[in-house]
Amino acid sequence: MTRTLIALIKRDLNLAWRQGGGALLGTVFFAVAVVLFPLGVGPEPNTLARIAAGVLWVAALLAAVVSLDRLFEADHDDGSLDGLALLPLPFSLVVAAKCLAHWLASLLPVVIISPFLGLMMRLEGDALVALVLALLLGTPGLSFIGAIGAALAVGLRRAGALLSLLVLPLYIPALIFGVAAVEAARMGLDPAPHLMLLFGVTLFAVVIGTAAATAALKFDLE
Amino acid sequence: MSSFFAMGGYAFYVWSSYGAALLILGGIAIFSMVRARQASRRLEELKRAAPHRRRREEAANGA
Amino acid sequence: MHRFANPARFQRLASIILPWSDVLTAGLLVSGLYFALFASPADYQQGETVRIMYIHVPAAWMAMFSYSVMAAASAASLIWKHPLADVAARAAAPIGAGFTAIALITGMLWGEPMWGTWWVWDARLTSVLILFFLYLGYMALVNAIDNPAAAVRAGAILALVGFVNIPIIKFSVDWWNTLHQPASVIKMGGPSIAPSMLLPLVLMALGFHFYFVSVLLRRMRSELDLARVRALEDAIALNSEEAAA
Numbered sequence: 281m282t283r284t285l286i287a288l289i290k291r292d293l294n295l296a297w298r299q300g301g302g303a304l305l306g307t308v309f310f311a312v313a314v315v316l317f318p319l320g321v322g323p324e325p326n327t328l329a330r331i332a333a334g335v336l337w338v339a340a341l342l343a344a345v346v347s348l349d350r351l352f353e354a355d356h357d358d359g360s361l362d363g364l365a366l367l368p369l370p371f372s373l374v375v376a377a378k379c380l381a382h383w384l385a386s387l388l389p390v391v392i393i394s395p396f397l398g399l400m401m402r403l404e405g406d407a408l409v410a411l412v413l414a415l416l417l418g419t420p421g422l423s424f425i426g427a428i429g430a431a432l433a434v435g436l437r438r439a440g441a442l443l444s445l446l447v448l449p450l451y452i453p454a455l456i457f458g459v460a461a462v463e464a465a466r467m468g469l470d471p472a473p474h475l476m477l478l479f480g481v482t483l484f485a486v487v488i489g490t491a492a493a494t495a496a497l498k499f500d501l502e
Numbered sequence: 503m504s505s506f507f508a509m510g511g512y513a514f515y516v517w518s519s520y521g522a523a524l525l526i527l528g529g530i531a532i533f534s535m536v537r538a539r540q541a542s543r544r545l546e547e548l549k550r551a552a553p554h555r556r557r558r559e560e561a562a563n564g565a
Numbered sequence: 566m567h568r569f570a571n572p573a574r575f576q577r578l579a580s581i582i583l584p585w586s587d588v589l590t591a592g593l594l595v596s597g598l599y600f601a602l603f604a605s606p607a608d609y610q611q612g613e614t615v616r617i618m619y620i621h622v623p624a625a626w627m628a629m630f631s632y633s634v635m636a637a638a639s640a641a642s643l644i645w646k647h648p649l650a651d652v653a654a655r656a657a658a659p660i661g662a663g664f665t666a667i668a669l670i671t672g673m674l675w676g677e678p679m680w681g682t683w684w685v686w687d688a689r690l691t692s693v694l695i696l697f698f699l700y701l702g703y704m705a706l707v708n709a710i711d712n713p714a715a716a717v718r719a720g721a722i723l724a725l726v727g728f729v730n731i732p733i734i735k736f737s738v739d740w741w742n743t744l745h746q747p748a749s750v751i752k753m754g755g756p757s758i759a760p761s762m763l764l765p766l767v768l769m770a771l772g773f774h775f776y777f778v779s780v781l782l783r784r785m786r787s788e789l790d791l792a793r794v795r796a797l798e799d800a801i802a803l804n805s806e807e808a809a810a
Binding site: 446457484 | 702722
């Protein structure tokens with residue numbers, strides 16, 4: 281069973297990388313979105329450091345939403361979702377594996393480049409560490425909550441704008457706790473309690489996201 | 503009476519609030535009523551146009 | 566045909582309830598307005614603007630109440646596949662969105678004279694705004710799906726996901742608010758409700774509930790009628806095709 285799941289994740293990762301680097305597009309989007317802020321707000325270091333956590337987190341949420349439409353769309357269009365439903369393992373595990381693959385392909389790169397963009401936004405020392413930790417603990421939840429929207433909007437025309445309306449309000453707790461962790465570290469406080477709340481949000485997202493996305497896709501397959 | 507409408511200088515805020523509520527609730531109520539009437543009228547038309555289905559419909563209605 | 570059995574009974578029940586709920590709505594709202602606008606004193610702190618509260622607070626209650634009805638109907642629709650529950654969830658959304666919009670608008674109209682600004686990122690207004698987006702998302706999703714059965718199921722899942730997330734969102738927003746506590750604000754509504762405020766508040770809130778019942782039943786009726794219109798139209802189309810062949 282584990283082997284099937286790993287094979288499934290590998291397959292999704294291969295697909296994500298093969299489509300002309302489609303997976304990296306979200307990451308590039310993240311970088312460009314962050315770079316726009318110093319150009320819009322001005323390069324004053326204190327201002328940038330003050331807004332850095334919020335800007336980086338909002339850009340990460342948007343990068344997640346932008347990459348969501350590919351989560352189930354391709355498998356739905358070519359009918360391989362039906363095949364996946366027939367695998368000898370619970371369909372919810374298949375859905376969870378696809379969410380995990382989405383995180384690995386689309387959001388882990390965002391976490392990896394985030395310290396560089398954090399430096400450009402004048403975050404330093406502990407705040408920078410807190411930022412990377414917060415994104416690492418928080419972004420998996422974005423994939424799982426986002427899967428609900430992606431599953432509900434699968435097969436719809438113009439799913440993109442609809443997806444952002446469905447998913448972004450549900451991202452608010454992750455945004456609030458994630459930014460709070462970075463801000464606490466920037467003020468010289470301990471970010472650990474915020475990170476734990478954030479991780480709690482992520483765990484909740486894994487449970488609810490898997491269950492709801494599975495239900496939505498099952499109805500779609502019927 | 504005019505002191506009542508002046509609302510202690512807050513006339514704009516108080517009356518706008520009540521006006522907005524009236525507009526939105528009234529709008530939804532009227533829209534829903536018009537739609538309900540249109541739907542039932544269309545249903546009657548179709549029932550008359552397809553009389554062979556009428557008996558089954560009535561049986562289902564328990565009439 | 567079993568599918569039509571329940572809706573038929575519902576149509577009869579609705580025609581019994583509707584006159585009563587209409588009369589109760591009108592009576593409660595008229596007497597509520599009388600107490601809200603004439604027969605209650607101005608607040609010693611808020612002055613005449615306290616009268617905005619008689620709309621704002623019940624509307625905010627109804628915003629949450631409507632979402633709960635939507636979520637309960639969605640759960641019933643997913644578990645028992647009850648055709649009435651499908652229709653109820655879909656019919657409740659625009660009413661709830663309307664109440665949410667009223668709560669937002671009156672909140673802003675109260676904020677300008679009291680806080681000196683149209684919008685304050687206070688925990689309550691922010692939560693209501695997010696609730697408004699949840700309603701909009703639900704309605705957008707249900708309207709985007711052409712097949713009525715699929716639309717209802719997708720909407721039901723989204724409504725339930727939103728409902729279990731509301732406490733978490735509410736908690737995070739409250740908590741965010743304490744991090745960024747603004748200098749001095751008068752607590753909106755708050756626990757200290759003067760007795761003179763209670764009567765208009767209760768009357769308006771009850772009036773809004775009966776309004777909800779009346780409009781919900783009407784909307785459910787037209788949804789059921791439209792479902793039968795679609796079925797009949799399909800049957801007619803099928804018949805003429807057979808005749809042609």
